[in-house]
Amino acid sequence: MTFTVRSLIAGRYRLAVYCPCGHGTWLDLIALARQDGPDTPTDHLSMRRRLKCSICGRRRADIKLHPETDSLLSDRPYTAEEAEVLAMP
Numbered sequence: 001m002t003f004t005v006r007s008l009i010a011g012r013y014r015l016a017v018y019c020p021c022g023h024g025t026w027l028d029l030i031a032l033a034r035q036d037g038p039d040t041p042t043d044h045l046s047m048r049r050r051l052k053c054s055i056c057g058r059r060r061a062d063i064k065l066h067p068e069t070d071s072l073l074s075d076r077p078y079t080a081e082e083a084e085v086l087a088m089p
């Protein structure tokens with residue numbers, strides 16, 4: 001199964017991105033959905049082609065999914081931004 005940006009937001013996942021140069025960051029799923037659409041695939045190859053390191057410029061990023069494990073967080077209502085992405089056609 002291929003996850004899309006929409007399904008990651010619906011499942012309350014966060015996506016961490018790591019570059020071999022040592023740079024790492026959390027990917028802004030809301031911004032990605034607005035830019036490329038909520039049905040953008042988030043498999044490793046697609047993301048690697050899409051993401052360019054802001055430090056070294058390479059497209060060699062590794063991505064890792066993190067569930068929101070904090071029960072307070074996973075029970076929270078969707079934010080306005082998340083709801084907007086989930087409602088996108």
Ligand SMILES: [Zn+2]
Nearest residue numbers: 019021053056
């Ligand atoms: Zn880098």
